[in-house]
């Protein structure tokens with residue numbers, strides 16, 4: 001077992017299964033591996049010094065591009081719908097229409113604000129967005145080993161790209177599926193492009209992008225990183241999958257949600273703001289680090 005799997009934040013329902021998957025993936029070689037990761041609160045931090053870090057949407061909500069009236073409306077939406085998102089007593093079927101309602105209302109408000117494309121970079125620069133500790137190693141190592149990284153996010157693609165660009169890790173092996181803004185000819189937001197991606201329809205999003213997974217058909221071994229149960233469907237487009245190792249960050253409402261995360265993810269990282277465990281796994285898969293015990 002990797003030493004990092006004994007970290008206090010790590011919980012596993014079946015450690016032997018994790019070991020078997022890892023061994024099978026190592027045997028197959030890192031040229032058969034692809035990584036699929038959620039973005040908000042998975043690659044980015046959930047909290048820093050006791051304060052919540054922003055999602056892609058929050059970066060805009062808190063920015064100078066939004067009027068105070070709209071900021072208030074967006075905060076009210078967050079206060080209403082985020083507790084529903086993380087409510088373990090409600091079923092996905094019950095939550096799904098409410099999540100669509102949240103995203104749709106928020107996007108309508110953002111479009112009303114006539115946001116200018118040329119100001120997005122400064123808004124991200126001035127925000128409290130923070131990638132998790134260890135992000136540089138994760139992105140750079142995947143790039144060095146030519147392992148594709150798909151970031152599959154229900155956030156806002158333009159903001160997400162800007163965050164990783166400003167962090168210097170938007171390497172050519174990174175592909176993003178997300179909600180992208182549509183700007184008019186003068187660079188003003190007029191709508192969001194394509195089908196809405198929210199936390200519970202990533203399966204549909206994956207199946208709309210079969211071309212991407214077809215290109216990666218020689219990589220049937222998947223490392224999946226997520227922070228919600230909806231993220232588990234991000235790999236549903238992968239062709240002829242051989243192994244999947246699912247790592248889930250459990251950031252909020254830990255006690256209520258722990259069992260469902262343990263039932264669904266192979267490795268659950270409880271209130272862990274770092275990428276230490278995914279990085280140790282990647283180093284192991286690429287032959288850069290040994291095991292212990």
Ligand SMILES: Nc1ccn([C@@H]2O[C@H](COP(=O)(O)O)[C@@H](O)[C@H]2O)c(=O)n1
Pocket residue numbers: 038039040041055056057058078082085102103106152153154155199
């Ligand atoms: N108006 C909204 C809508 C959603 N969110 C949060 O964004 C997260 C989705 O992004 P992923 O990268 O995790 O797919 C989701 O967890 C929502 O809490 C928001 O902040 N504002």
